Amino acid sequence: MIYFDNAATTFPKPNIVYEKHIEAMKDYGANPGRAGHKMALKANRGIYETRNLIGKLFNIKNPMDIVFTFNCTESLNLGIKGLLKPGDHVITTSMEHNSVLRPIKHLEERGVENTIVLTNSKGEIDPKKIEKSIRENTKLIVTTHVSNLTGTIMPIEEIGQIAKKHNIPYMVDAAQSAGVYDIDVEKMNISLLAFPGHKGLLGPQATGGLYIKEGLQIEAIFQGGTGSASESLTQPEMLPDKYESGTHNGPGIVGLGAGIEYILEKGxxxxxxxxxxxxxxxxxxxxxxxxxxxxxxxxxxxxxxxxxxxxxxxxxxxxxxxxxxxxxxxxxxxxxxxxxxxxxxxxxxxxxxxxxxxxxxxxxxxxxxxxxxxxxxxxx
Amino acid sequence: MIYFDNAATTFPKPNIVYEKHIEAMKDYGANPGRAGHKMALKANRGIYETRNLIGKLFNIKNPMDIVFTFNCTESLNLGIKGLLKPGDHVITTSMEHNSVLRPIKHLEERGVENTIVLTNSKGEIDPKKIEKSIRENTKLIVTTHVSNLTGTIMPIEEIGQIAKKHNIPYMVDAAQSAGVYDIDVEKMNISLLAFPGHKGLLGPQATGGLYIKEGLQIEAIFQGGTGSASESLTQPEMLPDKYESGTHNGPGIVGLGAGIEYILEKGxxxxxxxxxxxxxxxxxxxxxxxxxxxxxxxxxxxxxxxxxxxxxxxxxxxxxxxxxxxxxxxxxxxxxxxxxxxxxxxxxxxxxxxxxxxxxxxxxxxxxxxxxxxxxxxxx
The missing domain is CATH 3.90.1150.10 (Aspartate Aminotransferase, domain 1)
Known part of the structure; x- marks a missing residue:
C-alpha cells in the first residue's frame, strides 16, 4: 500500500517510536506523576524528557508552559474556549479546520464575536486584512500554519508581528506544520501553540500539546486528580498540572519523545x-x-x-x-x-x-x- | 518488582493487549473514521469492535451511546459539566475522587448547588441519606462504585433504584470497578457510566469512555472535526460523533478491546x-x-x-x-x-x-x- 494520507496521521512511524512506546508500556507502564515508587518515577521522567524536547523544538524557555493533551483538537478547544469570554472578539481565517471554526461558532452562541477573514482562492491570507479586522475587544487571533486542504503556508511571523503590535495573543494551529516547519514561539510572537503528536512529530496517536505563554489566563477544561495539591477540592493553579487532570498517556508521550528525537537527528x-x-x-x-x-x-x-x-x-x-x-x-x-x-x-x-x-x-x-x-x- | 499500584493503572497488561496495540500501530495506524481507504476503514472497524465489546460488558443496548474519551477524568467532566446548569443541584458522597469533586466544586462557583453526603468511617454510604438529600432541583446523583482509597463497594443498585424512583439521572464512576465488578446499566438504572480503559479493563493508557443514556442532554466539551457533517460549522448532534472530536486513540482502543476480550475469556x-x-x-x-x-x-x-x-x-x-x-x-x-x-x-x-x-x-x-x-x- 502507498500511504498518502499523512495529513490525517503520519504512517508509518519511525521504528524507534514503536519500540520506545511499547517499552514504556511493558517496562514502566505505571501511572506517572502519582505514586513515588521507582516505576512511577521512571514513567514521570519519560514525560519530563518529552516536554523538554518539545521546548527545544519550539524555543519554549520553560517546558512547564507546555501542557500535554490527547490531540490537537483538545489543544485548540482549551486555548480558544479557555481564553475567550462573552463580549470578546476573535479573528480567524476561512482556511481553518473545524477544530478551530466549530469552537469559535460554539462561542458565538455564547456572546463571543468573530471575524473570519477570507483568503484568496489559493488559500493565501493578506495579513493586512487581519490587522484591519482588529477591534477594541479583539482578544485573540488564531490561524493555521499550514492548511490541511491546500497546504498553503500562512505568514505566521507577519501575523505574529501584527498581534504583538496590538498586544493581542496569537494562537497558531500547527496541526500540519509541527515537526516539519520552523516554529519559534519567541521570534514569531506565538502566545498559544496547538500541536498534535501523531502527525509531523511522528508520535503515537492520543498525544498532543498546547504551549501557553506565561501569564496568559486560560481556564481549564477539566478538573480532576492532578497528583498535586491533593488536599484541595479546587484545581491547582500551577502549570502544567492545572490543565493535566487524570491519567496521562505516559507510553504515548514517551513514543512522541522518540519521534521528536528522530526529527532532531534527521534534521x-x-x-x-x-x-x-x-x-x-x-x-x-x-x-x-x-x-x-x-x-x-x-x-x-x-x-x-x-x-x-x-x-x-x-x-x-x-x-x-x-x-x-x-x-x-x-x-x-x-x-x-x-x-x-x-x-x-x-x-x-x-x-x-x-x-x-x-x-x-x-x-x-x-x-x-x-x-x-x-x-x-x-x-x- | 512487586506491583501493588493497580488502582492507579493495572500493570502489566495481558500480552495480547501489547500485541494488538502495537499491531494496530504498525499494520493499520491510519486515522480512523476519516478517509475511506482500506487502512482507515480497518482502523475504524477496530474501534467499532471495542465499542461493541463494551456494550456487551455493561449491557448497553446501543453501542453508539458509548463515547470514547482519553481517561475517566474526561468522562466524568463530560457527564457532570455537560449535564448540570446553573440552578441545578447535584448529590454526591464524601468518598469521591477529585475527578468528581473538583468538577462539582468548579460548578459551585457557577451556580450549581451540591450536597456531599457523608459516609461512615469505613466509607460506607447509607442510600437513605442520598434519598433525603434530593431536592426539587436535583438533576444528578453521582457516586463511585468502588472507593479508590478504602475499596468500599457502594450499593449502586440501591442508589440506582432511588434515582429511578425520583426520575433523576444516576452517574457511576466505575474507575475502580469496571472489568472486575458486574455493571449492568439497565438493571442498575445507570444513566451515565464513566470508566477508564487502563485499569480493570486492562487496556492501554489514554483510553476511557462514557455511556450516555439515550435522550439525556449532555453538552459536548469539545467541538472539532468529526469526519461527519463536515460541511457544517456546528457540531453534529449524532452520537458518538458529537462527543468525539479530533483524532481517536485508534491503536489504544484496539488494545482496550483485547483487554476486554481477555476478561470475557477469563471470566x-x-x-x-x-x-x-x-x-x-x-x-x-x-x-x-x-x-x-x-x-x-x-x-x-x-x-x-x-x-x-x-x-x-x-x-x-x-x-x-x-x-x-x-x-x-x-x-x-x-x-x-x-x-x-x-x-x-x-x-x-x-x-x-x-x-x-x-x-x-x-x-x-x-x-x-x-x-x-x-x-x-x-x-x-
Missing part, C-alpha cells in the same frame, strides 16, 4: 526538503493530465506537502475509491473537516482528493500515483 | 475471586502486626482489591518509600486525590499506604508484602 530541514521534492515532483507530473484541477499555491515554497485535486467533475470520493481499490493508494477525499476552506477554493460540492506526503514516502511511490491518475483520467 | 467472576483471595489473604496476614491501622470495611464482600493502612503514626510516604527501596514493592502513599475520603477515614494528615491488587498478582507476592510490613513494624 527538520532535511525532512522538509524531502517532502518538498516529492510535492514538486507530483505537481510537475500531474500538471498535463487532461481534466485535472489542482488547488492551492502550486509552489513548494508556498505550500506544505499537501496537494488537493479533482479529475473533471467526478466526485472526489469516486477517484479516491479507484485509487484505493485498483492502485492501493491511500488518499483522502471529501471535505477534510474544513468547509470554509472548500468554499474558498470552490470545492464544497465536489470535495477534493487530497494527497499528503510524509518522510517515508518515495519518488517511486509518487510516480505510481502520477501514472494512476493518468490512467484514471483516460478512463473516466 | 470476570474468576478475576474478582482471584483478587478477593489476595485481599483476604493480605487482610488476614497483617491484622496482628503491632501498630498497624487498616482502613475500610475489612471484608472482601464489601470491598474491592484495595487495602489502605498505616504503621503507627509514621508518615505514609515514609513507609511507601521503605517498601519501594528495600523490598521493591510498589504502593501509593499520600492522599490519592481523594481529600474528603481521607477526612472521612481520619487520615488527611498522615495519608495512607495503599496496596491495590490485580489479576497478575500472586499469593507469594502478598506474602512478601506481609513479611515486609512485619519487619518494618519491628524497626520503626
Amino acid at each position: 527538520m530541514k532535511n525532512i522538509r526538503e524531502h517532502e518538498e521534492v516529492l510535492t514538486a515532483h507530483f505537481l510537475k507530473g500531474i500538471e498535463t493530465i487532461e481534466g485535472i484541477k489542482v488547488y492551492g499555491p502550486l509552489d513548494i515554497k508556498k505550500q506544505g506537502a499537501v496537494v488537493s485535486l479533482n479529475l473533471k467533475d467526478i466526485d472526489s470520493s469516486e477517484i479516491a475509491y479507484i485509487l484505493d481499490e485498483e492502485y492501493d493508494i491511500a488518499t483522502r477525499s471529501g471535505l477534510h473537516c474544513a468547509p470554509l476552506a472548500h468554499k474558498t477554493i470552490g470545492t464544497l460540492e465536489q470535495g477534493v482528493v487530497r494527497f499528503s506526503f510524509g518522510i517515508f514516502n518515495t519518488k517511486e511511490e509518487v510516480d505510481k500515483a502520477i501514472n494512476a491518475l493518468k490512467e484514471i483520467a483516460r478512463e473516466v | 470476570m467472576k474468576n478475576i474478582r475471586e482471584h483478587e478477593e483471595v489476595l485481599t483476604a489473604h493480605f487482610l488476614k496476614g497483617i491484622e496482628t502486626i503491632e501498630g498497624i491501622k487498616v482502613y475500610g470495611p475489612l471484608d472482601i464482600k464489601k470491598q474491592g482489591a484495595v487495602v489502605s493502612l498505616n504503621l503507627k503514626d509514621i508518615d505514609s510516604s515514609e513507609i511507601a518509600y521503605i517498601l519501594d527501596e528495600e523490598y521493591d514493592i510498589a504502593t501509593r502513599s499520600g492522599l490519592h486525590c481523594a481529600p474528603l475520603a481521607h477526612k472521612t477515614i481520619g487520615t488527611l494528615e498522615q495519608g495512607v499506604v495503599r496496596f491495590s491488587f490485580g489479576i497478575f498478582n500472586t499469593k507469594e507476592e502478598v506474602d512478601k508484602a506481609i513479611n515486609a510490613l512485619k519487619e518494618i513494624a519491628r524497626e520503626v
